Structures are given as C-alpha cells and as structure tokens.
Amino acid sequence: MKNNTSNIVLPNFSESPRIDKVGVEERVAKFQKRSIKSETKIQGLKMALSMIDLTTLEGKDTPGKVKQMCYKAQHVHDVFSELPKVAAVCVYPSMVDVAVKAVAGSGVKVASVSTAFPSGQAPLAVKLADTKFAVSKGADEIDMVISRGKFLSGEYNFVFDEIAAIKEACGKARLKVILETGELVTLDNVRRASDIAMYAGADFIKTSTGKIQPAATMQVTYVMLEAIRDFMDTTGIKVGMKPAGGISNSKLALHNLVMVNEVLGAGWLNNGWFRFGASSLANDVLMQIVKAETGVYQSSNYFSID
Amino acid sequence: MKNLDVLKTYKIYIGGSFPRTESGRYYTPLNQKGEQLGNICQSSRKDVRNSVVAARKAFGGWSERTAFNRGQILYRIAEMLQGRKSQFIEELIFQGSSKTNAEKEVNRSIDRLVYYAGWCDKYMQILGSVNPVASSHFNFSIAEPTGVVGVVSDQTTSLIGLVSLIAPIIAGGNTCVVLASEGMPLCAVTFAEVLNASDVPGGVVNILTGSPSELIKPLTTHMDVNAMAYSGDSTEVKAELQQSSALNLKRISTYMKDWMKPNNQDLYLIADFQEIKTTWHPIENIGGSSSVY
Numbered sequence: 196m197k198n199n200t201s202n203i204v205l206p207n208f209s210e211s212p213r214i215d216k217v218g219v220e221e222r223v224a225k226f227q228k229r230s231i232k233s234e235t236k237i238q239g240l241k242m243a244l245s246m247i248d249l250t251t252l253e254g255k256d257t258p259g260k261v262k263q264m265c266y267k268a269q270h271v272h273d274v275f276s277e278l279p280k281v282a283a284v285c286v287y288p289s290m291v292d293v294a295v296k297a298v299a300g301s302g303v304k305v306a307s308v309s310t311a312f313p314s315g316q317a318p319l320a321v322k323l324a325d326t327k328f329a330v331s332k333g334a335d336e337i338d339m340v341i342s343r344g345k346f347l348s349g350e351y352n353f354v355f356d357e358i359a360a361i362k363e364a365c366g367k368a369r370l371k372v373i374l375e376t377g378e379l380v381t382l383d384n385v386r387r388a389s390d391i392a393m394y395a396g397a398d399f400i401k402t403s404t405g406k407i408q409p410a411a412t413m414q415v416t417y418v419m420l421e422a423i424r425d426f427m428d429t430t431g432i433k434v435g436m437k438p439a440g441g442i443s444n445s446k447l448a449l450h451n452l453v454m455v456n457e458v459l460g461a462g463w464l465n466n467g468w469f470r471f472g473a474s475s476l477a478n479d480v481l482m483q484i485v486k487a488e489t490g491v492y493q494s495s496n497y498f499s500i501d
Numbered sequence: 502m503k504n505l506d507v508l509k510t511y512k513i514y515i516g517g518s519f520p521r522t523e524s525g526r527y528y529t530p531l532n533q534k535g536e537q538l539g540n541i542c543q544s545s546r547k548d549v550r551n552s553v554v555a556a557r558k559a560f561g562g563w564s565e566r567t568a569f570n571r572g573q574i575l576y577r578i579a580e581m582l583q584g585r586k587s588q589f590i591e592e593l594i595f596q597g598s599s600k601t602n603a604e605k606e607v608n609r610s611i612d613r614l615v616y617y618a619g620w621c622d623k624y625m626q627i628l629g630s631v632n633p634v635a636s637s638h639f640n641f642s643i644a645e646p647t648g649v650v651g652v653v654s655d656q657t658t659s660l661i662g663l664v665s666l667i668a669p670i671i672a673g674g675n676t677c678v679v680l681a682s683e684g685m686p687l688c689a690v691t692f693a694e695v696l697n698a699s700d701v702p703g704g705v706v707n708i709l710t711g712s713p714s715e716l717i718k719p720l721t722t723h724m725d726v727n728a729m730a731y732s733g734d735s736t737e738v739k740a741e742l743q744q745s746s747a748l749n750l751k752r753i754s755t756y757m758k759d760w761m762k763p764n765n766q767d768l769y770l771i772a773d774f775q776e777i778k779t780t781w782h783p784i785e786n787i788g789g790s791s792s793v794y
Binding site for chain 1: 549550553557719722723724725748749
C-alpha cells in the first residue's frame, strides 16, 4: 500500500462534504441494534482487547506506573490463557524509553503523544522537537494533536502544513492525528478536519485526547469512518481509525466494531487499522470474557488495576 | 365528569430510578380472592447485574457518610413511610391482610426503621473493642460494612420482612440488592418510592420483583456481591446459597423469624453484615507501669 500524498491533487477543504446530523444519528442507532451473542461475542471481545492502546497520560505518571501498565499490556489476565496482548501502550514522550524497554520483544507497540499534547498550543519548532525526541527514544507511533484554534479560525492551510511537517519528522513511526472532536463543535468540522489530516499524510485519525468531553461518541466516529472510506475511494490510500476517550465498556466497543465492519469492511478489523484509546476498557472487556466463559458475573476486585 | 382511574405501573428500583425490567417480561400475581394484583415486572439476570453495578457504585459514598447522617436518613425513611401509611394499608389489605393486621404491619415497619436509625451512630461503639495484647501495641477492633449485600426477602409478608432486613443492612453502611416477595410484591415497589423520596442515595437499595428461583443464582454467584441475607426456611435455597457463595466466600446469613414480633430486631442483625478490622498500632509504653519517667 502506497502512503505518499505528494502527487495527489488536494481538494478545497472549505468544500468538504456537509454532514446530515439527523441521518448520522439514525444510522448510528442501527449499529447499536445488532445482536452479538455467545461465540461471536467472545470473538468480538477478544478482537477488541487486541485493539486497545493501553493509555496513561497524566501529570503524575512515573516510570513505575508506566512499567506496571506495560506489564499489563503483555499479561492482561494470566489466569485465563489464550487472551491476546493489547495493541500498544500510549505514553508521554518522557516515558517512551521506559515503555520501550518494558515491552521489548513482546510485539506490543509503543505510542507517544506529542506536539504539546493535549492543547497543541506551542510553536511548530517545539512540536517538531517533541516529536523527534519521542521517535529518537524508539516510539513506533506518534499521536499528535491538531491546532484547533487555527482550525476554527479557518486557517486550514496552517493546520495542513503542520501535520505534513510532523509527518516528515516521524520518519518510520506511524502518525495518528488527534482531531479533538469535542472542541470542533460540529460534525461538519469533524469531517473537514478528517479530510485535512488524511491529505496531509495521517496514517491514523483519532477522535480525542481523552481530556475533553464529549470524546469518542459513535456519531463522531461514524463521520470519521465515512471520511476514511471516501479518502480510500479517491486516493487508494488506506487510513486507520482510533476512537479514544469515553469508550469504557464492552458493549460500546462491540458497537464500534460493528460500525467499522459495516462502513469500512473487514479489512479494518485488525489492530493495524483500528484501535481503541482507552484505559478502563481493557478490564471491562476482560470481565465480560471471563463472564462469558464461566457464566458468573465478575468483580473488579479480581482484576489488576490499570 | 368522573375522572378515569389512573392505574399504577409497578416498576423495579435500580440505582435510584424506576426502570421496567430489561427483559420486558411481566407476571400477574393474584390475591386470595383471585383478583389480579397488577402487572409486575418479571426481572431477569441482567436486572440483577445492573443492580449490583448500581449498588457497588453507591457503596463508597454510603459507607463514608457519617454515622449520624445515616441515622438521619433512616429516620427520614420512617417519616416518609408514616406519610404514606394509608397507601400501604390499602395494598396490604388488597394482598390479603385484615385491616387490623395491615395497620399493625405498617406501624411495626415504621418502628423498626426508627429503631435501626437509632443504632446507626451507636453500633460501632458496641461492636468495637480495645484489646489487651502482650506487646507494645495499641490494639483495637472496629466494625466495617461488608459491602454489597444480596437480600432474598421474606416471601410470606409484603412489607415488614423487607424492611426488617433492609434497615439493619443499610444502617451498617452496606448497600443492597433485594429480591421482593414474589406473591406479594406491591409494598416492595411502593417502599422503593418511599426510599426514593427519603434522601437515600440512588443505588444504596435496589429492589427487584420477579421469581427468586430465577434470580437467586445470578445474585449469589455474582463475584461483586459480598454477602447474602435470606429470610425463609427452604432447604433448597439454603443449599443453593451455600454452594454459589463458595465462589468468592460470601458471608451468608439466614433468618427464620416472624418479623411481626417486636423483639425480632437487634444489634446482631447489624453485626451480621459487618467485618471486624483489628489494628495493631505500635506505641512506646509511655506512662505505663514500667515507664521510666
């Protein structure tokens, strides 16, 4: 799959498709009615587990906390065999080297937020330095935030150029672009920001930082999935999707998987192309899997803290 | 013009709100005259699950309330029950009670709530102790609430059996999920409305109607339930409780009591849902008989 946007004709982002909010809500409501039971459910839950980016993004993060989370990423619930590892751990740049050491050889990727996460209010030079630092410490993936202030004041070229510059700084690392949809106000804006991010070279588009509410609502994720499909149809380039923030239970995760399958197809149903950014989702999924296997409702007392 | 009768929809009580059962099922119990009591929610295991989640969520806040505040709230339940006395009496009569017995049952329920309201800020002093130990430690034991308690309520009464177990359990800082009497569920639903109007935080008491035979299993096997209370004498139910509770070593208390008797209330019902925590606090033996000062 080529991933080079240099010879693609750029559309006028002011003319990104308008979104019919009522239509989106109706469509989303349909995804929530799909019945997923027994073996299908277990399979779906295991898939969701393998797509989680286990995340800790707090001012109080310490190397110890990050190591503990990295352990959990590789041993989600050892009592139960045949559980997949999570896809990645997501940390601040200062914790990348700790995380890289802790997950070495396990196949779990290290993602680092960057570009003055979560506000993105820093000069480009600082953002580039932030990104290069994370990459130099061994981050496999970079989660950048867009400049929402610039976007909302209509400076789409500024936002585009910034993403393109960060993409260049990433080198081999995959770039996830966080739109922070909770600050974009309208679905029209979500669609436009998605288009800008993808044409500027995003490997993934991601809903939220997790610091702002609302975060990854199904409506927002749906609009972004449609944008990915249209981008694929126009350019032939495949882009991944990562809803983040607010997906705290298994049911919501399964609804999201249904949505991905029905909008983009099974090609996106793996952790190369779809991720959940979440911290509390993993335990809920685990509890549901154990419930499905044992028939007994579970308690968080018997699962490791994440 | 005569008003149309507005019939009451009997719903269940989970997390401080009154949903219909998730399953959409209902049953229609009859009284002795063969009249229909109403369309009552036939709760499912998913309602049990939702209730336990609500009870667990409410536990932290409820157990951390001051003892005095819990007492005030229990007293408030009694006040509200008093205010709706006539409705409870009507329902009890409709479910087969005589007028005298119905009045007696409601009065007894009010008394019982007031009784346990009084215990709220006193049981700690009685159940706790300072223990003599042969080392330089200050050693003391205090009572702490067990957690989320599943209650299989008395099947032969509509109100007093329910109140007699809920009151000591919440007085001690626990939260509970209650399976109401299957044949006489009306007062349980109305009591939920009383609780909802009494400053009891949502989720502290959750009340489900339906068949205990269907709901006991998911409740007693639930890993997030810490204790079970059973009012009744069925050997099968007791065996089921013992077996399922073994999964996470739930505390089980069974009662075969005539709850209408005034003396079937005491501190030990509170104690049944308390854990005793003992603390060894190191001290220098300042001021003791061997002190060098």
